[in-house]
Amino acid sequence: MHWHQRRVTRLAAVAVWLDGVLQRPTTVRLLGAGRDFWSLVLPTECAACTSPAVTLCPECLARVRAATVRPFRADGGADALPAAEGYEGGPGDPTDIDVLPVTAAGHYRGTVSRLLLSYKNRRRTDVGRPLQAALAGALQTAVHGIRKRGEQGMILLVPVPSRGASMRRRGYDPLGLLLAGLDRRGELPAGCHVAALVVYRGALTGGPSVLASRARPVSQKGLGGSQRRTNVHATMALRPGRCLPPGAVCLVIDDVLTTGATIAEVTRVLRHAGAIVAGAAVVAATPAPSRSR
Ligand SMILES: [Zn+2]
Structure with a gap:
């Protein structure tokens, strides 16, 4: 056999061997795991649609920007919101309630x-940036709005605390991450400070005795305004040692305003502790008709 014929035979043998190796179940599993690993490190599809992109595709990014560029008052129709600060109720009219002003960056729909x-x-924390911009x-x-009403001092930004179970499942606090990112880059409004961990959910640790009766609220999904208010009432408290x-x-x-029951609960705790709750801000608000469902 000529030397180059021998080489061709050897190469063919190597190719056959390699093919065999690639088709072994172990190899298939390893290559699959490798692909999964890289898709975790570097996402391979847009977080809002399925088109190939590392974070958000340009179309979705443009849509999110357009949908959150004009923040608006979203408190109308959120029937579980608390009363505005200092509001004592209208003259004999129970429906005349001046609610806590809530500002939303966009509507909770579509992209x-x-x-x-x-x-x-x-776990798409890689898309925090456009959400931070919206917030x-x-x-x-x-x-x-608060400054226009005459308040010129420091404003504490108090995030709604995550559910303990959600935190354990996710391994991160989505809202806390957004605020921390804005704080780090100096993108919070002047005179504002993040007061994280001031309010906590009783379910997190069992909580103080006043929370014992309602330590574990069920999910808010599918509940109407008054049901939600009852569901979350007295589930939060000022974190022990904080004042x-x-x-x-x-x-x-x-992050999302639905009926306002969660915001009402945080407001109750803060006001009970002597604070003034001047308003709320959310990334997105569900369209008003679905709130009263
Ligand atoms: Zn997209």
Whole structure:
């Protein structure tokens, strides 16, 4: 056999061997795991649609920006929201209730809702930036409103605490991450400070005795305004050892506004501790008709 014929035979043998190796179940599993590993480190699809992209595809990014560029008052129709600060009720009219002003960056629908869900439930923390930009806009508008009403001092930004079970499942606090990112880059409105971990959910540790009767609220999904209010009432408390400066002005922060029951519960705790709750800001608000469902 000629030398180059021998080489061709050897190469063919190597190719056959390699093919065999590649088709072994162990190899298939290893290569699959490798692919899964890289898709964890570097996402391979847009967090809002399924087109190939590392974070958000340009179309979805443009949609999210357009949908959150004009923050608006979203408290109309959120029937579980608390009364505005200092409001004692209208003259004999139970429906005349001046509610806590809530500013939303956008509506909870389409690309914005898909992005929020990916960020919260699919570990897509890589798309925090556009959500931070949206929240920053809502914060600016909300703080501007508070300043216009005459409040010139420090404003504490109090995030709604995560559920203990959600935190354990996700391994991160989505809202806390958004605020921490804005704080780190100096993108919070002037005179604002993040007061994380001031309010906590009783379910986290069992909580103090006042919370014992309602230590484990069920999920809010599918509940109407009054049901939600009852469901979350007295489930939160001021974290033991924490106190607020007397008369501290607070802005409650959440990701999504539905009926306002969660914001109402945080407001109750803060007001009970002597703070002034001047409003709330959220990334997105569910469209008003679905809130009263
Ligand atoms: Zn997309």
